[in-house]
Amino acid sequence: MRTFPTPEALKRFPFGLADIAVILGTIALLALIGRLGADMMVRFAPPEVSPEIDLDPRNLPYYAGRSTLRMFIALGFSTLFTLIYGYIAARSRRAERIMIPLLDILQSVPVLGFLSITVTGFIALFPGSLLGLEAASIFAIFTSQVWNMTFSFYQSLRTVPQELMEAARLYRLSGWQRFTQLEVPSSMIGLVWNAMMSFGGGWFFVAASEAISVLNQEYTLPGIGSYVEKAIAQENLSALGWAILTIAIVIMLVDQLFWRPIVVWSDKFRLEQSAAAAPPTSWVYDLLQAARIPRTLGRLLRPLGESTKRLLSALTPPRTTYRASDGSGEPGEKGDRLFNIILLLIIGAIIAWMLHFIFRTVGPAEVLKTFWLGLLTLLRVMVLMVIATLIWTPIGVAIGFNPKLARLLQPVVQFLASFPANFIFPFATLFFIRTNISIEWGSILLMALGAQWYILFNSIAGAQTIPTDLREMADNMGLRGWQRWKKVIIPGIFSAWVTGGVTASGGAWNASIVSEIVSWGANTLTATGLGTYITEATTAGDWPRITLGIAMMSLFVVGFNRLFWRRLYELAETKYHL
Numbered sequence: 001m002r003t004f005p006t007p008e009a010l011k012r013f014p015f016g017l018a019d020i021a022v023i024l025g026t027i028a029l030l031a032l033i034g035r036l037g038a039d040m041m042v043r044f045a046p047p048e049v050s051p052e053i054d055l056d057p058r059n060l061p062y063y064a065g066r067s068t069l070r071m072f073i074a075l076g077f078s079t080l081f082t083l084i085y086g087y088i089a090a091r092s093r094r095a096e097r098i099m100i101p102l103l104d105i106l107q108s109v110p111v112l113g114f115l116s117i118t119v120t121g122f123i124a125l126f127p128g129s130l131l132g133l134e135a136a137s138i139f140a141i142f143t144s145q146v147w148n149m150t151f152s153f154y155q156s157l158r159t160v161p162q163e164l165m166e167a168a169r170l171y172r173l174s175g176w177q178r179f180t181q182l183e184v185p186s187s188m189i190g191l192v193w194n195a196m197m198s199f200g201g202g203w204f205f206v207a208a209s210e211a212i213s214v215l216n217q218e219y220t221l222p223g224i225g226s227y228v229e230k231a232i233a234q235e236n237l238s239a240l241g242w243a244i245l246t247i248a249i250v251i252m253l254v255d256q257l258f259w260r261p262i263v264v265w266s267d268k269f270r271l272e273q274s275a276a277a278a279p280p281t282s283w284v285y286d287l288l289q290a291a292r293i294p295r296t297l298g299r300l301l302r303p304l305g306e307s308t309k310r311l312l313s314a315l316t317p318p319r320t321t322y323r324a325s326d327g328s329g330e331p332g333e334k335g336d337r338l339f340n341i342i343l344l345l346i347i348g349a350i351i352a353w354m355l356h357f358i359f360r361t362v363g364p365a366e367v368l369k370t371f372w373l374g375l376l377t378l379l380r381v382m383v384l385m386v387i388a389t390l391i392w393t394p395i396g397v398a399i400g401f402n403p404k405l406a407r408l409l410q411p412v413v414q415f416l417a418s419f420p421a422n423f424i425f426p427f428a429t430l431f432f433i434r435t436n437i438s439i440e441w442g443s444i445l446l447m448a449l450g451a452q453w454y455i456l457f458n459s460i461a462g463a464q465t466i467p468t469d470l471r472e473m474a475d476n477m478g479l480r481g482w483q484r485w486k487k488v489i490i491p492g493i494f495s496a497w498v499t500g501g502v503t504a505s506g507g508a509w510n511a512s513i514v515s516e517i518v519s520w521g522a523n524t525l526t527a528t529g530l531g532t533y534i535t536e537a538t539t540a541g542d543w544p545r546i547t548l549g550i551a552m553m554s555l556f557v558v559g560f561n562r563l564f565w566r567r568l569y570e571l572a573e574t575k576y577h578l
Contacts, residue, residue, distance in 0.1 A: 016290070016291070016292065018287050018288075018290040018291040018292075019291045019292055019293045021287060021291070022287065022288065022291045022293055022294070023293065032065065033069065036065050036066055036069045037069065039066070039130075039222070040066075040069075040130060040131055040134045041129055041130060041131050042129075042130050043128060043129065043130070044123075044128065044129055044130040044132070044133060045128060046219065050219075050220065051130070051220055051221060051222050052220075053220060053222065053226050053227055053230045055227065055230060055231060055234070055236060055239040057239065057242040059227075060224065060227065060242055060243065060246040061246070062222070063222055063223050063224045063226075063227050063246075064223075064224045064246050064247065064249075064250050066221070066222050066223045066224075067206050067210065067223040067224045067225060068250060068254070070134070070137055070138050070141055070206075070209075070223070071141060071199060071202050071203070071206070073138050074138050074139075074141035074142040074145055074202060075145060075195065075198075075199055075202075077138075077142050077146075078142055078145040078146040078149055078195075078198065079149070079195065081142075081146050081150065082146060082149040082150045082152075082153050082191070083153065083184070085099065085103075085150050085154075086150050086151075086153035086154040086157060087153075087157065087179065087183070089103070089154050090153075090154050090157035090158050091157070094339050097339075097340075097343065098343065100154070101558060101562075103147060103150060103151065103154075104506075104554075104557060104558040104561045104562075105554045105557075105558055106143070106147060107147035107151075107502075107503070107506040107510075107557065108506060108509055108510075108553050108554040108556070108557030108558060109143070109550055109553070109554060110509070110510050110512075110513045110531070110534055110550065110553065111140050111143055111144055111205045111208055111209065111510060111513070113534070113538075113546070113550045114139065114140055114143045115136065115140050115208070115209070115212055115538075116538055116546055118136055118139055118140075119133070119136040119212060119219065122135040122136040122139065123136065130221075133212075133219055133221055134221065136209075136212070137209040137210055137212070137221055137223075138209075140205060140208065140209035141202045141205060141206065141209050144198075144201055144202050144204065144205040144209075144510070145195075145198035145199060145201065145202045146198070147503065147506060148194050148197060148198045148201065148454060148499075148503040148506075148507070149191065149194050149195055149198050151194075151499050151502055151503055152187075152190050152191055152194035152458070152496075152499050152503075153187050153190075153191055153194075155190075155495055155496075155498070155499045155569065155572070156186060156187030156190050156191065156495075157183055157186075157187060158569075158573055159495050159572065159573060160182065160183060160186045160187075161186075164182055164186070165182075168182050169318070172318040173318060174312075174313035174314075174316045174317055174318055175313075175316025175317070175318075176309065176312040176313045176315070176316045177309075177313055179316075180309075185269040186269070188266045188269040189266050189267075189269060189270065189461055189464055189465055190458070190461045190462070190465065190496055190499070192262055192263060192266045192461075193263075193457045193458070193460060193461035193464075194457065194458065194461065194499070194503075196259050196263075196414060196417070196418075196457065197417055197453055197454055197457040197458075197503075199254075199259075199418065200251075200414065200417040200418030200419075200453065201417075201450065201453070201454075201507060203247070203251075203418055203419065203420040204420050204421060204422060204450045204511065204514075205514075206223065206224065206225035206420060207225035207226070207228055207229050207420070207422055207423075208225070208514065209221075209225065210222075210223040210224075210225035210226040210229075211225060211226040211229035211230070217541075224243055224246060224247055224250075225420075227239070227243055228240060228243050228423055231243060232426050232519070232520060235520065240423070240426060243423065244423055244424070247419065247420065247423065248415065248419070251414070251415050251418045251419060252411065252415065254418070255411050255414045255415070255418075256282075256283075256284065256411075257284055259414060260280075260282040260284065260285070260411075261282045261284045261285040261288065263280050263282070264279070264280045264281060264282040264285040265285060267279050267280055270464070270465070270467070279403060280403055280406060280407055281407065354547075354551055357544070357547065358544070358547065358548050358551065361544035362544050362545060362548055366545070366548065367548065367552075370530065370533060370548055370549060370552045371552060373528065373529055373530040373532075373533050373552075374530045374552050374553065374555075374556045376528055376529045376530070377509065377512050377516070377529040377530040377531060377553075377556075378556055378560070380443060380444045380447060380508075380512070380529065381447070381505055381508045381509060381512075383444055384444055384447055384448050384451060384452070384504075384508050385455075385501065385504065385505060385508070387448070388448060388451070388452040388455050388504065389455055389497075389501070391452075392452055392453075392455045392456040392459060393455060393456075393459045393493075393497065395456065395459075396455070396456045396457070396458070396459025396460040396462075396463060396493075397459055397460075397462075397463045397489055397493065399413070399460050399463070400459065400460040400461070400462065400463025400464040400466075400493075401463050401466075401471070406460070406464075413453075413456065413457075413460075416453070417453035417456070417457065421446065421449030421450045422450070422514050424449075425446060425514070425515075425518045426518075426519075426520045428442070428445070428446060428518065429518045429519065429520040429523065429525055430520055432525060433520075433523060433525070439516070439518070439525040439526065439527045440527050440528060442525075442527075443512070443515045443516045443527040443529070443531075446511070446514075446515035446518065447508045447511045447512060447515040448508075449511075450507060450508075450511040450514075450515070451504045451505075451507035451508040451511055452504065454500045454501075454503045454504035454507055455497070455500040455501065455504050456500075457500065458493075458496040458497055458499050458500025458501075458503075459493055459496065459497060459500065461496050462492060462493030462494070462495065462496025462497060463489070463492070463493055465492070465496070466488065466489070466492035466493070470488065470492075471488065474487065474488045494568075494571070494572050495572040495573075498565065498568045498569055498572050501565065501568070502561060502565045505557070505560065505561075505565070506557060509531075509553055509556070509557055511531075512529060512530065512531025512532075513531040513534050513535050514531070514535075515527075515531060516528075516529040516530075516531035516532040516535070517531070517532045517535050517536070530549060530552060530553055530556075533545070533549050534546065534549035534550065534553065537549055
């Protein structure tokens with residue numbers, strides 16, 4: 001009598017080992033989400049009923065799970081916001097005039113600024129429940145992730161090859177078909193790499209979003225960020241070491257189980273005729289491809305998907321005309337003038353209100369002081385940008401051009417970018433104290449640890465979008481060294497580099513709030529700059545100075561974006577794109 005089925009019988013069985021692994025993995029994931037999610041809604045009534053952080057290392061897996069769940073919830077909202085906001089800004093000229101400057105301003109507002117404004121409102125929205133504080137924390141992480149992704153998607157939509165847009169018009173694709181079959185696929189590689197970068201950047205602000213100190217109030221959420229904050233306050237190097245080991249393991253797991261499969265999947269959206277010489281690989285992606293359950297679910301859901309596509313296509317009919325703006329004196333141009341007048345009046349009213357509030361509460365001397373502090377922080381940002389570009393752009397291009405190198409270094413790059421640099425700030429503080437290095441210059445290094453990766457990731461993404469056949473043609477023509485960079489690489493990566501530069505610049509400004517003032521126990525090093533000013537005002541609950549500091553930082557970021565980065569965006573759209 002045969003005990004085990006024959007290989008032929010196993011092949012006829014509807015599910016295989018890959019399906020069993022997928023089923024078990026899905027069940028474990030849902031159980032973990034359910035367990036962690038339930039703890040987000042426990043009773044919260046400070047100061048009597050409030051979460052406590054225990055530095056026992058055995059609690060770290062639970063704390064890491066809570067933090068990771070917040071990160072993924074924020075990433076989901078960031079992706080949804082990116083697709084909607086970026087699309088509207090790229091496809092509507094009038095909306096773009098408001099939405100892109102607004103995006104500049106929002107990117108310039110530090111995470112502490114958003115927490116100062118929103119934490120009380122979120123707690124009031126869910127009285128007696130920890131969900132309010134969780135929502136405030138997730139929103140803070142969202143604000144650290146979303147702007148980079150939105151800028152990337154917007155810029156990708158603006159640089160979709162014109163011949164493909166013409167083909168979409170000729171084939172009369174509906175708005176939904178054009179969005180899902182052309183625009184999103186064309187943007188996918190850059191969006192995935194920037195989502196990876198944004199997710200990594202979110203870890204940088206986990207501590208600020210979980211151990212919240214605003215308006216003279218202290219709030220703490222269970223998470224690895226609040227664990228690190230308590231370890232720093234107690235000068236507990238052992239606990240800090242365990243936290244660093246835990247976050248390293250979490251980053252590697254997220255890379256293997258989530259980001260690596262998505263990178264492999266996104267590789268099919270390359271805009272080129274020849275396939276990559278060595279495409280990226282992922283054992284999780286191979287497992288999902290081998291499993292039958294995903295394909296079975298796809299077949300079952302296909303009728304619903306087709307019905308949804310038909311409905312959305314019917315609601316977004318094909319475009320038959322271009323934007324009405326070309327002729328002098330046309331109705332579209334008159335509408336533009338009216339729109340511009342209304343927009344200027346609104347902006348003028350907002351500026352007048354802010355000036356009245358600031359000058360009435362703090363005075364002109366304080367405004368001049370914050371302007372000077374802003375110039376000092378701007379100098380640090382500019383030094384950081386030059387050094388990061390010279391170092392990381394060639395490295396990013398090398399990784400993007402070589403899939404084997406990308407497979408080898410992607411986990412390393414992802415780990416370095418995702419690792420929350422502020423976790424090692426205590427060691428940097430000790431180093432600065434013992435070596436007598438001034439924090440005035442040391443803060444540039446600390447800011448770079450959080451911002452430089454935007455340039456690296458965008459350089460990698462830009463290099464990967466350069467068609468292989470174009471690079472092969474450059475090789476056949478004998479282009480080497482500077483000529484190869486001038487004729488092929490710079491035009492190919494310029495758009496992505498500009499996106500990386502904008503977000504790195506904004507990230508550096510945001511990082512200044514935790515880089516210009518660092519501490520280890522009772523020792524605190526303070527640099528002269530706008531980040532320190534905002535941090536001290538936020539901790540003290542000084543609303544006029546919080547408002548002044550955020551407004552001044554927004555003024556610097558938006559002004560620099562308008563005067564410098566916007567010109568580079570226009571150059572990328574008109575000259576340097578494939």
